[in-house]
Amino acid sequence: MQLLNTALMLNELEAKSRSLLAYVDQLTKQPDASILKKSEPGKWNTIQVLDHLNSYYDFYLPAIENAMTRKITFPSRNFKPGWLGNYFTNLMAPTSTGNLKSKMKAPKNHRPPDDLNSDIVINTFNENQQKFIALLRNAAHCNIGEIRVPISLTKMITLKLGDVFRFITAHNQRHQLQITNTIYPSLTVQAKLAFLK
Numbered sequence: 779m780q781l782l783n784t785a786l787m788l789n790e791l792e793a794k795s796r797s798l799l800a801y802v803d804q805l806t807k808q809p810d811a812s813i814l815k816k817s818e819p820g821k822w823n824t825i826q827v828l829d830h831l832n833s834y835y836d837f838y839l840p841a842i843e844n845a846m847t848r849k850i851t852f853p854s855r856n857f858k859p860g861w862l863g864n865y866f867t868n869l870m871a872p873t874s875t876g877n878l879k880s881k882m883k884a885p886k887n888h889r890p891p892d893d894l895n896s897d898i899v900i901n902t903f904n905e906n907q908q909k910f911i912a913l914l915r916n917a918a919h920c921n922i923g924e925i926r927v928p929i930s931l932t933k934m935i936t937l938k939l940g941d942v943f944r945f946i947t948a949h950n951q952r953h954q955l956q957i958t959n960t961i962y963p964s965l966t967v968q969a970k971l972a973f974l975k
Contacts, residue, residue: 781856784922787940791947792914798950799907802828805961806900813896817960822890824961827953828903829890835906837930838946842913845939851921858923863941866929871948872955885931914943 805813805824813824822830859867872878922940929935929942937945 781858782940784854784857784940785918787857788914788918788922788943791943792911794947794951795907795911795914798954799904799911801954802900802903802907805957806896810896812961815960817963821960822956824957825894825896825899826890826892827957829894829899830884830888831950831953832899832902832906833888833890834930834946834949835903835910838927838942839906839909839913841927842939842942845925845927846913846916846920849920849925851924853919854921854923857938857940859944860938860941862935863937863945866937867941867944867948870945870952872951876955878952878955888930910946917943 816823869879917939920939922943923938925939926936927939927942929937
């Protein structure tokens with residue numbers, strides 16, 4: 779597995795996370811019709827997608843914080859992704875052509891209901907995203923290859939902290955693309971990908 783420069787990787791993940799925060803802020807200033815629009819019956823609207831992302835943050839934010847405070851480590855210049863963490867990240871991340879490698883069905887406990895309070899969902903997402911960015915910044919002071927974090931599917935499996943950061947960011951980008959496809963279906967691939975930078 780290729781070594782990644784830790785500082786560059788964390789900075790890139792933070793930039794993508796800040797971009798998503800700004801993107802959601804811009805979207806939520808539009809009329810409610812946009813964020814409640816569905817591409818077709820049975821699909822999620824923007825608020826449901828954000829609620830889905832919040833459900834992952836409900837698990838991962840405390841798990842990451844707990845793992846970072848439980849084990850004292852020292853920063854390492856490079857990070858080597860684990861094979862499983864790399865697999866999950868690559869499975870989630872949109873391709874360079876704006877496609878998703880595979881369709882996935884969300885686990886039952888991560889499926890959003892239809893009746894959601896938009897303001898609560900948006901405010902919760904903003905808070906969660908800011909906490910995630912703060913954790914990325916704090917991670918610069920520890921070894922993201924030594925600290926392990928359980929995954930939401932089962933606590934029996936743990937991933938390197940760096941891989942968890944990469945996975946969450948890829949998962950967020952996957953759903954950012956889903957939102958873009960729902961609200962702006964006629965945009966070119968290049969324009970849609972520009973939102974992910």
